[in-house]
Structures are given as structure tokens and as C-alpha cells.
Amino acid sequence: MTDQAYNFAYLDEQTKRMIRRAILKGLAIPGYQVPFASREMPMPYGWGTGGVQVSAAILTPEDTFKVIDQGADDTTNAVSIRTFFERTAGVETTTTTADASVIQTRHRIPEDPLSAGQILVYQVPIPEPLRFLEPRESETRKMHSLEEYGLMHVKLYEDISRHGHIATAYAYPVKVEGRYVMDPSPIPKFDNPKLDGMEAIQLFGAGREQRIYALPPYTHVVSLDFEDHPFEASKADHPCGMCGAEDSYLDEVIMDDAGGRMFVCSDTDYCEARQAAGHRGKDAA
């Protein structure tokens, strides 16, 4: 049931228009962080207010909406955001990736490839890939406009000289269409290759930091690396204990206090669909 006390999808139309303008600008300049006048939302900053505002601005009554957090539809915050839009927009919701026209996500890209016509909305905590190298916003904006990314390469190089690897496992920086260095939000680097050439529109919303950025379909996205240390997408070296998938990102679950553990797909929809199709892992009942 739609909550009549608020406008469709909570935000007023003026605000939605302001956000849509920022989205369009973001799509026109892939990877560029567009400042926008983020609103206070009825959920806390840091809990997906950027993604929620982007979703609110793009949802139409005909949309089918899916929310995942850590790849799962049933984690508490995903449930909370899904309920919010059920209440304020009355849109259809689903847990099936292929059935959704808008998918809001925190920290994952679904395993099933997305297709043209779908929109993936990311919740972004810190949109600035250079933030932990330079805390000042006025400086990092300058660095982006001058395409001055040397500092980032030095950081990655220092990782290699110290550890033999680039020691970034999630929120691994990418370069968009050879121009902007972009933070893909804290997805594991396993998901980075999916950003490249995706058929769906990818929108990134950072509420507290007041930034929106975007990747239009088929955008060329490259994870930063060096010729002699090429980027490598990594995951736990196991098959899923429930569905046996070898190609999906896995969560580690502690089973007992004697070191017993198992690995399961973080993408719950992917795992359930495989199990329904008869696939079984070694830990499945």
C-alpha cells in the first residue's frame, strides 16, 4: 500500500528534477562526480541515502524494483530499503535479478549479467577514489580536472614493492573511458570486470558526500594496474557449498567453534536459482 502522506517515491518533484539533472550530467561525462543538493532522508546517512535518492528520482510506477546488500535480498538494510519503496512508491518488487528494471545495490554486482533496459543503482559511501591519498575536496577536484593521477599510481606501486601485490581488495579504482579515475563503490575487486561494457545503465549515489556519477551502457572501464602486475579479479578458491557454483563470489560462514567453515554464494538469487535447477554443492542438505 502506498503511503499517501508523501509524494510518489517520497521526494518532491522539484528535488527529483534536480537529481535527474545531476544523473544526466553524470551520464554525459562518465566517471565525473557531479555535486548535487542531497536531501536528508528518513534513513541515516551512510545507510544508502545516495542510492535511495537516485532510485527515488528514476522510479516510475511501472518499474520492478530489487534491492540487495552484500549480494543478498534478505539482509536487514536491503529489506528496510525495499519496504521503504513499497510504502512510498507502491512499485512491484522482486528478488529475481532478470525481472528487475531497477536494482539498488550495496557492495555487489549481481552474478547474472544485466541487460539493456535495466538500471543498477549503487550506494556509495566515499565517492572520491583519491580521498585517502588527499583528504581535501578542493585538492582532489583539481587533481581530477588536471587528470593528475600520479599519486594513485604511486600508491599502487608502493603496495607492490611492499607486499608484492596491490593490496586493495575492494573499492578497487578504475579508469573510465581513459579519462576519470572512479571509485566503483566498495564492491570486491572480483566484480570489477563486470563494470566494463555493461549493457545496463550504472548510477552511483553518495548522499552524505553529495555526489552522483554514472556509467552509460557499454562504457569502457579498466581497473588500474601495471603491465607487469596485471589486475586480477579474485575470490575464495572454493565452489559454493550450496549450489556448487565455481564462478560466483563467496561468503565465508563459520559453522562451529572448531574452525569448521563453508563457502556460499553472496548473490542469494543466483544461488537459489541454481539450486532450483538441480545444482548441489557438497554442504547442501
Add this chain to the structure above:
Amino acid sequence: MYVAVKGGERAIANAHAWLAEERRGNTDVAELSITQIREQLSLAVNRVMAEGSLYDPDLAALAIKQARGDLIEAIFLIRAYRTTLPRFGASEPVDTGAMACDRRISATFKDLPGGQVLGPTFDYTHRLLDFKLAADGGQPEAPTREAEPGDVPHVTEFLNREGLIEEAPHDDTPPPDLTREPLEMPADRALRLQALSRADEGFTLGLAYSTQRGYARNHAFVGELRIGTVPVEMDIPELGFAVEIGDVSLTECETVNQFKGSKTEPPQFTRGYGLVFGQSERKAISMALVDRALRWEELGEDNVGAPAQDAEFVLYHADNIQATGFLEHIKLPHYVDFQSELELVRKLRREASAAQVQEAAE
């Protein structure tokens, strides 16, 4: 056996039900009313209005009740409500010179036109627990007298006549609005003041205190502190003139600060300014000190690298709703990121121990 975690929805609903029960507390005890909170916890109400940026004592009292007395949570409720309200227009600037003062003190002059009025202050109370209040507060009565007629002029105006204090020229530029536009640097003074006015009281106090202890010391005198009500007027386009639509209570603090002069300015006193909804004088004084510290650049002072001089640092971290949201979000699941870190640390450790074995063999 692993069972995928289901039932998030039911868990959330149950948690909310439990929260509501805890909020109410023991039902043998009478329920707190909004009017009781508004009347008897008015300084909490004032803080919620100030940092929530919404002047409505009843809504603030409701928010405090709903938030079980957690003021930052109450401020959050007010902010989330405020952002949904339509905006009809902007009021005329309020004239604090025409304030009906409940309290007005100056630390720089012993006596002055308009007088020193202590008002309802904790200042000279002895902080001894009053056990009478534990039983029955009774109905305390204060003596009254007629208010002095006429406006109460600002102290800084006296100094200004002698040219001893920097000019604060009238400026009709519409101020930026950080609730409608993204906060961008560099921020001019109007924008900084707007952000400080709704900044977290504790954060502002800490920063102000740091300037007193030497991190960008600017030696502030409280030129004047005044608390009272001012009428709010709004221009009604259909009428063609401004009409009074109500009044708000405000705390205003003007500090007079030392200034040795710079390349461009002669030695003179400078100003710091604080203006906050309600009776919130700790916040207003803190705001004035931080405002003054942030003005180092326009006054041609040195940046000594103090936190209170750094506009980006101050403005990006002063909002308690942003801060608390981001801080508390680390309670949310981070399995995916943590898993990728686990893999990385395991890999690095494997390699490190392999290298050690290799070294030992050699």
C-alpha cells in the same frame, strides 16, 4: 547445517515493537506529554530546533519523546521531516537590535545603554543537586518589573563609532543555502555561518575551546550575548508589503577579538558572530569563536594549521546527522568487503611465511 538467513523483515518488525515498548518504559508511570517536554525540557527542545534547522517547539518535543531523549536522534527526525516541507519563500532578515531581550550581557563594558540583564541563567547557581525537585518542584515565582522601553543597541555599534572595530558593511547578496545546494569550497562567510548555526553543539564547543587553548588563538571577548524574541516578517507578493507572521526566540553572540593588523588592515578589533535558535548560549558563543578563527584568510592572518582555521575540516565534519549516520553505518553487514580482505591477508601471510622458510633454507 547452513541455512540462508531469512526473516530479516520479521526481525525488523519485532525490533521496532520492542523499541516502542522500551520507549514507553514502565506503564505504571504516567506517560510524558509533549507539552511537558516543551515546557520543562525547553533547552533540549531549543537544541533540537537549532540543529534540526526547524523552529517548531511542539515538533521538537515530539521528536525528543520519540527518540527516547537521544537528542541527535531527535534532530535527525526533525531534519528528515523538514526536508519534505514545501518552501513558500524567505523571511525578511530579522532585526536582533529590536529583540525583546530576556537576557543581555556584555563582558566588555560595565554598563551600557539597554543595561546588563542576567535573565534566566545557570551562571551563578551553585551546582548542588536540589533534592526538593526530586519530591515536588512546587510553583516557583520570580519577581517582575516593567521592561525598559526602546530598542537595545548592539555593543559593537559603540565601538564602530570610534572606528575601533572592523566595518561590517551591509550586504544584500542573497546568502547561499546549504539545504538546497551542495556544500562547495571555498565557502564564504554567510555559508560558513549557516553551517555553524546548525552544527553539532559538542563539536563546535570543542573547536572553540581549542582556539582558546592556543590552536589559532584569537582572544575573544564576549562583546555581547543576548537572548530573546524577534518578530519574523515575510514579504507577501500579493500584498506588496511585509507582514509579521510570528516570532522566534534566538541567542546572538558577538565577540570582539584582538587583531594586531595586517598588510591590508590597521590594528583594530575584529568580529566573531554566533546566532542560534532558542536559548542556546554555549552554542552561540562557540559559533562566534569558530567563525572568527575561520576568518583568518580574509583578515590576512597566518594559517597556523589549527583545526578551527580549516574550513573544509570544520564544515565537512560539523553536521552531527551526517557524522552519526556514517559512523553508525559500520554496524551494517560488510561480509563481502571483509571476505575480500580475508583472502588478501591470507595470501600475503602465505607468501611471507614461504619467504621465511626459503630464507631459513638458504
